[in-house]
Amino acid sequence: MPPTNPPLAAKLAGLQSSAIRDLLKLTTRADVISLAGGLPDAALMPRERIAAAAETALSNSSCLQYTESPGWAPLRAVLAERESARLGRVVPVEEVFVTHGSQQALSLLAEVLLDPGALVIVEDPAYVGALQVFRAAGARIVAVPLDADGMRVDVLAELLARGERPAFVHTVSNFHNPGGVTMSPQRRRELAELADAHGFWVIEDDPYGELWFDSPAPEPVATYSRNVIRLSSASKILSPSLRVGWMVAPDRVCRGVELLKQGADLCGSALTQQIAAELLADETWLTAHVDSVRTAYGARAKALVHAARDRFGARIVCTEAAGGMFVWADFTDGTDTQALLPRALAEGVAYVPGSAFAVEGGYRNSIRMCFTTSDAATLTEAIERLARAGVNK
Template identity: 60%
Template sequence: MSVDSPSLDPSLRLSSRMAGLRSSAIRDLLTFTARPEVISLAGGLPAVELVPRERIARAAQRALGDPRSVQYGETSGWAPLRETVASRESDAVGRRLDSSEVVITHGSQQALSLLAQVLLDPGDTVVVEEPGYTGALQAFGAAQAALVPVALDADGMDTAVLEEALTEGLRPKVVHTVSNFHNPRGVVLSAQRREHLASLADRYGFWIIEDDPYGELWFDAPAPAPVAAHSDRVLRLSSGSKTLAPALRVGWLHGDRRVCEAVELIKQGTDLCGSSLTQRIATELLDDGAWLDTHLATVRGAYAARSGALIRALESAFGERLSHTEVFGGMFCWIEFTDGCDTTRLLERAIEHDVAFVPGGAFGVAKGHPHAARLCFATYDSAALVEGVDRLRRAYDAHLRTPWSATGH
């Protein structure tokens, strides 16, 4: 479902960085999944009924009482929000951060894109996870980096494999990790590997981008301390999109002050500044600790129940034909068909049955993951998820009945 970038016809005069770029398979599915009859397990969309719209409305009204909320703001973000983020992240990493070490961005994806521009020259090596987060693959691809994948297992990135590659001469500029409730695999980087990864960064001098939009969405217990707790060579990203509301478009990064200053400089040429209004709204919500704790507990409980409903439905519908990762938090479940089912072809049948998912190939770097898929359990309630799996099973049965060669593909 992905498409290549426009061909580099000289008459178009597009830049060389457009060569080889692919549109996100998830973005490409949005037109289909916008239809109300479709159950989309594809996009990483929070449940709209859990977005605190009334609380946001009250905060917006208060923010609009100040005329500065509709004016241009600082490129690095509204100062009180940077102070709030610095305080919250100080608690997470176990050392005091200054607000000058924080930049507010238009979602954490912008932070990733800006860091790619700041840190990378064409041809620089970036270590990514296999399978990898599509937004990171796009950002690093646009920076014309050379991607080197390191496999994931149940404990996250295999840092022993990374160390072996480093001892053999690999010299990355950046290592990217989605440390908590990985997108797409759903796994958590273990505490031991977090310390190991940080020690490798200190020894070999690369930057770690710790991408953590899902860390607050734990079910039974929080994830281990961030990688940033173990090294000052970590640039840590997070966002309010998954916990407050995607439409606020409030994300942030923190790390080395010199990198933050460089990010701010590049950001001036990108959007001048973010939304003063939504940053003020986000500040009020993040500062209201009692309300936020209750809100997050509600979201965690709902997502835990939904993940359980999805997994039970998958096990009932497919039995031993399918395996899945254990889900401890976040929004995603990674599945693999053990009978050789090609999920890219299965998606065509699934669309005919008004259900969607993302084939594993969309996340591949060096591997195709042809029998895997990512399912999001956050968007729908348990009953809809069960119905979605039933549609998926019917699509699977239709796929088995009709040999692919007979469809003309």
């Protein structure tokens, strides 16, 4: 008899690969200007400073050993101090948990906070990494739209008034991926008040908050409620390869995450956590470094938005480039950006169609563009190539 193939888990049937990761495979040609990836610029990463911190860490063999599941204690202390300053209250070390990037925090939180069929509310358009996690957890996902002030908290309030009871609400509050907008201070307070009144968690996903260009991001949603679990990361300000993310959450959430992390990977890397601790604790150096990244990204973002508006005029509506890594654009002339993509790639430019971020369809006339890895002249050329691909016809 021929062998019978063992089955895979049924939950895989409803999952799809990230459209962005798949697209990156098509943009490795040297002649393609990629606006598709969500990558920080490797040229701006502090390689020499990372190397020096690595040498310091390697002077002690402890960096080669397993470390605590919640993270290397000195790193957690550094993060607690940074988050205390950000939130305006004392954050105990026990409420700081280090993860393998903030994406792992999302994955572990989904296991801790969700039972199959539980309701999760997300923003629309949505961060695709979050959608992958929540779908794998078997959640029921309901979308709330964005506007220029971030999540439409009034729509969320209407859902709650109709009897919906989410396990949690997920928001990318600062310089949204993909939407490029930032939640207003008033909506942050309103969201926190709803969480307290109705007893649900808010996961405030904030990997971009330090990448502001003209003025700092508003106070975190976590400032206003202890029902907010705050995520952040060193990936965008130092290097993704360090894989250092963190979570600030009540102790009972951290302990639940710890149990699951022990089963997933035991612990993170003591080496990279020691490197990150040294860099994040060096406030004078870090401030200067992040300022240089902000300056570079700010100039690139403004160049991209200016080129798009100048080239397409009223046929395009772009978000303002206030921070983060992305610009969201809607074409007003009916351009189908999914259909356009093959022609754009042929012209030597890549982007992510808006439909990749839709929770239940839509955004066929939208695109997400990342400005971090090209200079102003290259970004202007990318918009010219996009126009040649047929947007202006």
